Amino acid sequence: MRKIIVIVSLVLFLTACRLEYRNTSSNHQIIRICNNSDMDIYFRQGNCEGGIFDNADIATSPVYFKIFARECKNEYRESFEVDMEYWCSELKISYVFFDAKIVETIPFDTIFKYNMMLGSKIFTKEQLDSLDWTITYP
Known part of the structure; x- marks a missing residue:
C-alpha cells in the first residue's frame, strides 16, 4: 500500500510540474499580447x-x-515553434486583431466573410526573439 501511495504521489508531482508553461531559448510556450489602444480588442x-x-x-x-x-x-501553447513549423512553410506566426464591439454584436460568420479585422501582424521567430515574445497592438 505504501508503494502505491509513493508512486501515485510521484506521478501527481511530475504531472503538476509539466503543467507549468515557460519559455526557453529553443521552445517558447508563452506569447504576451499587449493592447496599447484605448478600446477593447479580440485577438487570435x-x-x-x-x-x-x-x-x-x-x-x-x-x-x-x-x-x-x-x-x-498571455497565450499558451506546448510549443509556438512547433506551431510555426506545422502551419507555415517558414518559421512565422501571425495574429489578427478585432474591435471588441464588432465581435460582440455581429455574427462571426459575417466578420469572417467580409474580413472585418482591425489588422494583423506577422512575425518570424527571429522577430519574436528580439521582441522578447511580446506582441503589441497597434
Missing part, C-alpha cells in the same frame, strides 16, 4: 498570410481572446 492566431484562419466564434470565449484597453494577456 491568424493564417500564414496574416488573414483570419477560420470562422470559429471567438466571442464565445472572451476569457481567452479578449484584451481590455491598455492591458496584456
Whole structure:
C-alpha cells in the first residue's frame, strides 16, 4: 500500500510540474499580447498570410481572446515553434486583431466573410526573439 501511495504521489508531482508553461531559448510556450489602444480588442492566431484562419466564434470565449484597453494577456501553447513549423512553410506566426464591439454584436460568420479585422501582424521567430515574445497592438 505504501508503494502505491509513493508512486501515485510521484506521478501527481511530475504531472503538476509539466503543467507549468515557460519559455526557453529553443521552445517558447508563452506569447504576451499587449493592447496599447484605448478600446477593447479580440485577438487570435491568424493564417500564414496574416488573414483570419477560420470562422470559429471567438466571442464565445472572451476569457481567452479578449484584451481590455491598455492591458496584456498571455497565450499558451506546448510549443509556438512547433506551431510555426506545422502551419507555415517558414518559421512565422501571425495574429489578427478585432474591435471588441464588432465581435460582440455581429455574427462571426459575417466578420469572417467580409474580413472585418482591425489588422494583423506577422512575425518570424527571429522577430519574436528580439521582441522578447511580446506582441503589441497597434
